[in-house]
Amino acid sequence: MSEQVWPQRLLDALADAGVGLLPYVPDGVLAPVLELAAARPEFTLVPLTREEEGVGIACGAFLGGGRAALLLQTSGMGNSLNAIGSLAMAQRIPLLMVVTERGGLGETVSTQIPFGAALRRVLDAVGICWHEITEPRQVAGVVAGAAQQCFVSRVPVVLLLSARLSLESA
Amino acid sequence: MAATVDRAAALQRLRARLRDELVVAALGNPAYDLFNAGDRPQHFYMWGAMGLAPSVALGVALTAPEATVIALEGDGGLLMNLGSLATIGATAPANLVLVVFDNAAWDLTGGQPTATASSTDLAAVAHGCGIAQTRRVATLDDFDAAMAEALSAPGPWCVVVDTAPTPRDRVKPLVALRRRFVAVDDFIDAAVASAESAT
Numbered sequence: 408m409s410e411q412v413w414p415q416r417l418l419d420a421l422a423d424a425g426v427g428l429l430p431y432v433p434d435g436v437l438a439p440v441l442e443l444a445a446a447r448p449e450f451t452l453v454p455l456t457r458e459e460e461g462v463g464i465a466c467g468a469f470l471g472g473g474r475a476a477l478l479l480q481t482s483g484m485g486n487s488l489n490a491i492g493s494l495a496m497a498q499r500i501p502l503l504m505v506v507t508e509r510g511g512l513g514e515t516v517s518t519q520i521p522f523g524a525a526l527r528r529v530l531d532a533v534g535i536c537w538h539e540i541t542e543p544r545q546v547a548g549v550v551a552g553a554a555q556q557c558f559v560s561r562v563p564v565v566l567l568l569s570a571r572l573s574l575e576s577a
Numbered sequence: 578m579a580a581t582v583d584r585a586a587a588l589q590r591l592r593a594r595l596r597d598e599l600v601v602a603a604l605g606n607p608a609y610d611l612f613n614a615g616d617r618p619q620h621f622y623m624w625g626a627m628g629l630a631p632s633v634a635l636g637v638a639l640t641a642p643e644a645t646v647i648a649l650e651g652d653g654g655l656l657m658n659l660g661s662l663a664t665i666g667a668t669a670p671a672n673l674v675l676v677v678f679d680n681a682a683w684d685l686t687g688g689q690p691t692a693t694a695s696s697t698d699l700a701a702v703a704h705g706c707g708i709a710q711t712r713r714v715a716t717l718d719d720f721d722a723a724m725a726e727a728l729s730a731p732g733p734w735c736v737v738v739d740t741a742p743t744p745r746d747r748v749k750p751l752v753a754l755r756r757r758f759v760a761v762d763d764f765i766d767a768a769v770a771s772a773e774s775a776t
Binding site for chain 2: 427428430453454456460461464465466468469470471472473475490493494497498499500
């Protein structure tokens with residue numbers, strides 16, 4: 408089990424915000440989140456074949472009267488952009504996304520860098536609100552605020568888990 | 578096998594059968610023909626995100642397990658998101674019915690053939706993804722019978738309909754759909770009401 412405290416805090420904050428459905432494409436940084444969530448009855452994990460599919464499932468969850476958070480890494484944002492625009496944004500359906508940063512500090516896989524380096528500007532260009540979490544102490548407050556912005560104002564919101572966060576030990 | 582089912586006629590038959598079911602219609606022909614068959618608050622019409630209707634319906638089905646959720650998709654859309662069949666097979670929601678109108682073409686863009694015109698069997702793919710309750714139908718009566726079964730027995734279901742080309746005189750209800758397109762709250766209310774009526 409992870410020695411880091413942020414995965415537990417992230418799940419606590421999502422649960423407090425009423426999030427129950429977690430569609431995901433796995434990622435090394437997300438692994439402890441997925442492991443902890445699998446042990447908590449308030450969460451239903453849905454493994455995806457591709458992130459864009461999760462945009463549809465998460466929007467459907469809201470239409471069904473529930474709340475979802477889509478878990479993915481930076482590269483998956485690239486796979487999902489038109490669906491976010493033409494479904495979530497065009498039809499005013501809230502979409503909360505937890506995105507682990509790739510292509511930044513400490514990256515060892517060069518293929519992650521082009522989109523990772525552009526991610527924030529891409530989100531700005533499309534008009535997707537994003538909030539970066541760099542330290543474990545920020546998790547509870549930022550997740551709560553992002554969930555409220557997303558589900559009450561009905562906009563897509565990205566919670567960007569900085570590469571710095573996973574460098575933290577506590 | 579000759580494609581024989583008129584999609585508009587099929588959706589009129591389905592519309593007559595609906596009670597509390599929630600329906601997610603893919604953009605284009607499924608949305609047009611469902612709206613023309615008779616609008617109701619329990620309809621969610623897409624106008625983008627091609628291929629995601631089965632995924633949206635899966636999200637509804639997982640969060641509103643007391644409701645029966647029907648997805649209406651075409652072959653072009655499903656081929657964009659074949660992975661949705663794997664995810665539906667893996668999550669196996671008993672309350673989900675996927676209807677695929679397979680006319681083996683990108684009908685709205687001029688009838689260009691899709692892979693189902695030559696080689697891909699979507700019913701076989703669905704079955705191979707673990708959706709055991711998969712049917713292929715080629716007549717209006719067989720469609721009606723398959724939907725009667727799908728709406729009364731646990732799924733997930735996949736009904737692949739051999740579909741005729743869209744008649745050229747079919748009306749696209751664009752203006753009325755534009756209003757319904759953003760009126761998602763009626764659908765949410767219906768989904769929540771179905772959960773409350775079941776408890």
